[in-house]
Amino acid sequence: MPSISDKVIGRLSLYQRLLYRLKAEGMTNVYSHQLASLSRGSAAQVRRDIMAIGYSGTPAHGYVIDELIKSLSDFLENPAGQKAALVGIGNLGRAILAYFSGRRPRLSITAAFDTDPNRVNRVIHGCRSYPVENMVEIIREKGIDIGIICVPAGQAQQVANSMGLAGVKGILNFAPVRLQLPDDIYVEDLDVTTALQKVAYFARRESTKNKEVKK
Amino acid sequence: MPSISDKVIGRLSLYQRLLYRLKAEGMTNVYSHQLASLSRGSAAQVRRDIMAIGYSGTPAHGYVIDELIKSLSDFLENPAGQKAALVGIGNLGRAILAYFSGRRPRLSITAAFDTDPNRVNRVIHGCRSYPVENMVEIIREKGIDIGIICVPAGQAQQVANSMGLAGVKGILNFAPVRLQLPDDIYVEDLDVTTALQKVAYFARRESTKNKEVKK
DNA sequence: AAGTGTGAACCTCTTCACAGCA
DNA sequence: TGCTGTGAAGAGGTTCACACTT
Numbered sequence: 001m002p003s004i005s006d007k008v009i010g011r012l013s014l015y016q017r018l019l020y021r022l023k024a025e026g027m028t029n030v031y032s033h034q035l036a037s038l039s040r041g042s043a044a045q046v047r048r049d050i051m052a053i054g055y056s057g058t059p060a061h062g063y064v065i066d067e068l069i070k071s072l073s074d075f076l077e078n079p080a081g082q083k084a085a086l087v088g089i090g091n092l093g094r095a096i097l098a099y100f101s102g103r104r105p106r107l108s109i110t111a112a113f114d115t116d117p118n119r120v121n122r123v124i125h126g127c128r129s130y131p132v133e134n135m136v137e138i139i140r141e142k143g144i145d146i147g148i149i150c151v152p153a154g155q156a157q158q159v160a161n162s163m164g165l166a167g168v169k170g171i172l173n174f175a176p177v178r179l180q181l182p183d184d185i186y187v188e189d190l191d192v193t194t195a196l197q198k199v200a201y202f203a204r205r206e207s208t209k210n211k212e213v214k215k
Numbered sequence: 216m217p218s219i220s221d222k223v224i225g226r227l228s229l230y231q232r233l234l235y236r237l238k239a240e241g242m243t244n245v246y247s248h249q250l251a252s253l254s255r256g257s258a259a260q261v262r263r264d265i266m267a268i269g270y271s272g273t274p275a276h277g278y279v280i281d282e283l284i285k286s287l288s289d290f291l292e293n294p295a296g297q298k299a300a301l302v303g304i305g306n307l308g309r310a311i312l313a314y315f316s317g318r319r320p321r322l323s324i325t326a327a328f329d330t331d332p333n334r335v336n337r338v339i340h341g342c343r344s345y346p347v348e349n350m351v352e353i354i355r356e357k358g359i360d361i362g363i364i365c366v367p368a369g370q371a372q373q374v375a376n377s378m379g380l381a382g383v384k385g386i387l388n389f390a391p392v393r394l395q396l397p398d399d400i401y402v403e404d405l406d407v408t409t410a411l412q413k414v415a416y417f418a419r420r421e422s423t424k425n426k427e428v429k430k
Numbered sequence: 431a432a433g434t435g436t437g438a439a440c441c442t443c444t445t446c447a448c449a450g451c452a
Numbered sequence: 453t454g455c456t457g458t459g460a461a462g463a464g465g466t467t468c469a470c471a472c473t474t
Binding site for chain 1: 442443444445446447450451452
């Protein structure tokens with residue numbers, strides 16, 4: 001199998017959410033060009049992405065929303081469910097706990113950790129919190145395979161090491177550092193500082209852009 | 216000029232922070248392969264990126280850290296400073312205000328907005344907050360050119376429209392929707408849901424990967 | 431010997447364009 | 453006619469490999 005890329009997975013996840021929205025609006029079918037305009041891509045790209053998961057539409061009605069949602073879910077999600085652990089219950093950690101609380105049945109944050117005694121042994125947005133000292137054993141016990149790092153830069157590498165030790169297979173990292181980890185662990189960085197600096201750069205450039213050149 | 220890409224800007228921003236760290240550790244020079252290993256890239260890529268901003272190292276000593284930091288700052292930052300406005304003072308918004316508070320002299324969040332009366336007309340992590348009703352006028356008055364969207368999905372498009380109206384040139388969007396905006400406004404999406412779903416997907420795949428094939 | 435700067439090869443992702451179908 | 457599926461072309465990004473410098 002041709003091993004689907006990072007970028008395609010990201011877009012498939014986006015399509016999935018767009019489709020839920022369209023379904024809620026009462027639509028039953030959708031064309032590639034409609035998904036394209038909602039996702040800021042091209043129609044050809046949408047078709048290719050959907051091809052990748054093996055679903056097919058028909059020229060007459062495009063894609064059947066219910067079927068496509070099911071194909072996407074089967075492809076992206078683990079039917080048995082997957083568990084994540086979050087470390088660092090500051091503002092950011094809490095925001096993420098609140099956001100995912102009970103939202104995705106097949107992907108839940110089932111444990112949170114912190115060093116601050118005031119933040120542990122509580123239930124925060126539906127998630128139990130523990131002292132970091134217990135992290136490795138709890139991750140192992142619960143069979144958690146995803147880690148979410150919301151601690152300051154200085155502690156991130158150490159936390160990541162423990163996660164690796166505990167057997168986590170993927171990490172979502174909010175700390176503004178590049179983690180050094182064995183490469184059988186997938187790391188996705190969400191670096192707010194870099195993102196903001198990119199916006200600042202292009203906000204200055206964009207005014208003098210002239211990207212037309214229509215051919 | 217060859218117009219530097221999105222990706223390169225992101226890496227330059229990362230190098231900048233790595234260099235500050237190395238400098239703090241007392242180093243004065245650095246080689247491309249060192250930056251490469253810290254940034255999870257290749258040495259050739261580091262050299263190309265640095266070429267793009269017109270700085271040159273020497274074979275003998277690699278890059279001079281102080282000089283390279285200066286070149287990067289001159290390139291990435293506006294010497295006159297840039298201002299950002301944040302909308303949505305929930306957990307996420309507060310986390311971001313806390314994070315950037317007084318950190319970057321040339322890029323500061325100078326106004327925050329919310330609909331909740333309990334959150335406005337206060338000072339949060341050093342940033343004044345206002346009712347959203349006043350957003351357009353305050354953005355114009357203060358000459359803010361960057362917007363940060365931390366509101367729920369349902370309100371994001373509307374907020375973005377107001378920002379566009381107010382003259383913002385770049386938007387950092389945390390809401391899990393693709394904003395529809397005139398394309399002279401640069402938009403950077405930080406989509407936590409997609410990111411987590413990617414990690415979940417690859418956490419399941421990574422175990423069966425075998426990416427060696429050393430040639 | 432060990433780095434940098436860089437043309438050229440390579441590879442990945444995106445778009446084009448069209449056959450085939452309802 | 454208007455859509456999907458897809459081979460082929462095109463862009464864009466990354467790595468190779470080597471001349472050049474110290």
